[in-house]
Amino acid sequence: MTGGPEPVDADARKELEKELAELRAERDSVAATLRDGGGDQTGDRADQADELMRADEADRLNGRIREIEGRLEEASVAAPPAAGTVGVGSSVTVRFEDGTESTVRIAELADALDPGLVTGDSPLGKALLGRGAGDTVTYETPEGRATATVVSVG
Structure with a gap:
């Protein structure tokens, strides 16, 4: 990009906020199925593999959530591009x-x-x-x- 924070137009902001809400709900749903890590580990290998897959999915969701939150935070302090300079929305x-x-x-x-x-x-x-x-x-x-x-x- 330009090296500095880039603005986000209103439509893109709405889409990012919508995706963020959906990701948070999905993450909460996945997190609710995970064991606390210190509990009884008596499940068979299939149960343990399923638990690892859900933990990986939670990590993936958390990464995307952080990415969107960072982008929205960056955009909130960004100034529009200078006249005659290409920026988001140009x-x-x-x-x-x-x-x-x-x-x-x-x-x-x-x-x-x-x-x-x-x-x-x-x-x-x-x-x-x-x-x-x-x-x-x-x-x-x-x-x-x-x-x-x-x-x-x-």
Whole structure:
């Protein structure tokens, strides 16, 4: 990203808060099935394996919860990008190596129904963040390294 905290638009914040609530509920459900660790360990190996799987799932959920909480906390202190600088929420026109131009919107969360959306953590999104008109960026694609030039930032 730009090296500093990135803002989150209102729609993305709602989605992150919704996911956070769902993850917390799921974690509480999984945690309720775990033994306290010091209790009777008389179950067979299948019971012990199931317990380990639930503990791993609880760890995974806790990790994602921490990630979202950190992102929301970071966003709460972030200032919007400077005028003319690409940031989350910016609309950017880029010219690719083959001469085609495309306008994309930098967003926090992916949306399969919006082909003009690029997430800030995608290769192109990362390359564009913090850049301005006239800057050329390099990023990785499945076909190899590619470059694009920022035409304008809206």
